[in-house]
Amino acid sequence: MVDIEHIRQLIEMMVENDLVELSVKHGEEELKLRRPNVAEAAAGASPAPAATALPATAPAAEGGEAAAAEDEAKLAKITSPMVGTFYAAPSPDTPPFVKVGSDIRRDTVVCIVEAMKVFNEIKAEISGTIVEIHVENGAAVEFGQPLFTVRRS
Structure with a gap:
């Protein structure tokens, strides 16, 4: 089972590395994380205020x-x-x-x-x-x- 602290670490890693989506699979468990503002992040832009x-x-x-x-x-x-x-x-x-x-x-x-x-x-x-x-x-x-x-x- 994935604990909340592990999820927080994964989210922090996503923010630090400008990742839009992250998928982790361990045995039968699979966790998919996706950050909002996908279109802007996919275009390679860093988060900027609208x-x-x-x-x-x-x-x-x-x-x-x-x-x-x-x-x-x-x-x-x-x-x-x-x-x-x-x-x-x-x-x-x-x-x-x-x-x-x-x-x-x-x-x-x-x-x-x-x-x-x-x-x-x-x-x-x-x-x-x-x-x-x-x-x-x-x-x-x-x-x-x-x-x-x-x-x-």
Whole structure:
């Protein structure tokens, strides 16, 4: 019988080696593990946050509402590429990577997500200004969970 600690070690090995799928057979027992985001991993890309555009509201008749809708169309979310623990700073005694109002570029590290004792630097993947931080430091995050809202530049 496969114990949970052995499964954890296998998952950690998958993360460390960017494996998408792992199959282990021992006697009559067979264990198959598959990581999410298969299409991206199969293409050879490392896990990266998805920058998704927020849906724009329908254009309004009034100029103020139209301007608000246009402004909202420039907003995008940076989401977590994995399940783990969110860290806003590289260590507890250093300032956060970004704060509301910070200007970022595609290669700017915006946070760290710890998964299986591996600290993964999360890059913005878009350029703009941070307008909202959705997660508290040290909080658990899920795959696809919004971390930041960014106004594209």
